Amino acid sequence: MKVVENLQKIKDKIAAACKTSSRNPEDITIIGVTKYVTIERTKETIAAGIHNLGENRLEGFIEKYDCLQDANVHWHFIGTLQSRKVKNVIDKVDMLHSLDRLSLAKEINKRATKTIDCFVQVNVSEEESKHGIKADEVLRFIQDVKQYERIRVVGLMTMAPHTEDKQLIRSVFRQLRELKETIEHQHLSHAPCHYLSMGMSNDYEIAIEEGATHIRIGTKLVGK
Numbered sequence: 001m002k003v004v005e006n007l008q009k010i011k012d013k014i015a016a017a018c019k020t021s022s023r024n025p026e027d028i029t030i031i032g033v034t035k036y037v038t039i040e041r042t043k044e045t046i047a048a049g050i051h052n053l054g055e056n057r058l059e060g061f062i063e064k065y066d067c068l069q070d071a072n073v074h075w076h077f078i079g080t081l082q083s084r085k086v087k088n089v090i091d092k093v094d095m096l097h098s099l100d101r102l103s104l105a106k107e108i109n110k111r112a113t114k115t116i117d118c119f120v121q122v123n124v125s126e127e128e129s130k131h132g133i134k135a136d137e138v139l140r141f142i143q144d145v146k147q148y149e150r151i152r153v154v155g156l157m158t159m160a161p162h163t164e165d166k167q168l169i170r171s172v173f174r175q176l177r178e179l180k181e182t183i184e185h186q187h188l189s190h191a192p193c194h195y196l197s198m199g200m201s202n203d204y205e206i207a208i209e210e211g212a213t214h215i216r217i218g219t220k221l222v223g224k
């Protein structure tokens with residue numbers, strides 16, 4: 001399938017989910033996750049009108065970044081970032097979706113030459129296999145991050161559990177939204193926290209209904 005065709009289907013579904021939840025599709029950013037695909041397919045994605053791209057591994061990120069210097073792309077790093085790799089990439093990243101520990105915040109602060117917009121990754125479902133801060137520790141974590149002046153917490157990110165249970169997925173997204181609102185209401189200057197990065201190929205419509213502002217779509221947009 002061409003990316004433009006996939007994109008049209010996704011946009012139709014976004015419109016429907018927005019209608020259900022009285023939201024404006026313009027408030028939703030589609031991040032095209034290109035981790036599975038080639039540079040050619042990534043160029044096709046940009047040509048289709050997707051200017052926010054996400055990668056979860058450093059090697060893939062750097063390869064695509066270097067090849068697409070001239071393209072007008074906002075780069076999202078959505079995978080786990082090892083502290084020792086921060087210096088190689090951090091200034092190339094427009095948004096980091098995986099801030100999950102203070103030692104990483106410290107390293108970013110040391111290496112970045114500008115403010116880095118970060119989502120705090122939250123392990124809402126508390127699955128052992130998942131990265132992220134536990135929900136009841138997020139506020140404290142964000143307060144602790146204040147000491148690192150190059151970090152701005154723009155929102156929260158989560159991954160839904162692997163399950164067919166739509167109600168469970170919905171409840172995870174809802175909990176993330178409630179947590180985001182709690183933090184937003186603190187009016188912390190270093191943590192405006194207006195955004196919610198949640199929803200992937202199989203659950204983005206539920207995520208939108210629950211308030212997602214950034215959806216991360218790989219398989220259904222660009223293929224695997």
Ligand SMILES: *Cc1c(COP(=O)(O)O)cnc(C)c1O
Nearest residue numbers: 033056078200201216217218219
């Ligand atoms: C791979 C990945 C995605 C996209 O997954 P799809 O199911 O292919 O849409 C989104 N977010 C993260 C963190 C990922 O690693």
